[in-house]
Amino acid sequence: MHLNLAYLTAEALLAGQPQRWAHSQRVLQQAQRLAPMLGSDGDLVIVSAILHDIGYAEPAVDTGQHMIDGARYLARLGTDAAICSLVAYHSSSAWEAEELGLADALADFRPPPPPLLDAITFCDLTSAPDGSLVEAGPRLDEVLQRYGPDHVVHRAVSAARPTLLAMAERIERRLTHFPDQPMNGSASARNP
Numbered sequence: 001m002h003l004n005l006a007y008l009t010a011e012a013l014l015a016g017q018p019q020r021w022a023h024s025q026r027v028l029q030q031a032q033r034l035a036p037m038l039g040s041d042g043d044l045v046i047v048s049a050i051l052h053d054i055g056y057a058e059p060a061v062d063t064g065q066h067m068i069d070g071a072r073y074l075a076r077l078g079t080d081a082a083i084c085s086l087v088a089y090h091s092s093s094a095w096e097a098e099e100l101g102l103a104d105a106l107a108d109f110r111p112p113p114p115p116l117l118d119a120i121t122f123c124d125l126t127s128a129p130d131g132s133l134v135e136a137g138p139r140l141d142e143v144l145q146r147y148g149p150d151h152v153v154h155r156a157v158s159a160a161r162p163t164l165l166a167m168a169e170r171i172e173r174r175l176t177h178f179p180d181q182p183m184n185g186s187a188s189a190r191n192p
């Protein structure tokens, strides 16, 4: 799926959720910032970024786990498996799926390459719910506050927090050293 179609699809699906749309647009901008470092995978992460939260849109809601629901919706549209995978696994998805007994549903999608999962998760964690920029730590703290201790998201994010922060830190570090250390082999072709 090309970015124009992905953008229009997400915009239409999230039309009733202006905050979510503002957040998604910021996630897209963060992905565009990372793209040169991602080499040939940059476009994949950019397209996945604008689509990553469409599972919150009413036509997509299925299991109630928005990462899986977004990926399922995209799969029904015939979207590339690589995009579906990034949407399915972004941020705390694996932990939420485990909490909800949806690990098998998540496993319908192939786990994405770790550097790309780091990238989309970094973009999500550095974009606040209102679309402003934020650091990953405070962003996760806000999620934990928003969902009470008994909520599945709270439990999942608590468990995932160290891993998610490490993912974001890996990207920060690579950004600091880019273009000396592109993120994958294919990157070197475009960023010699």
Ligand SMILES: [Fe+2]
Residues within 6 Å of the ligand: 023, 027, 052, 053, 124
């Ligand atoms: Fe998000």
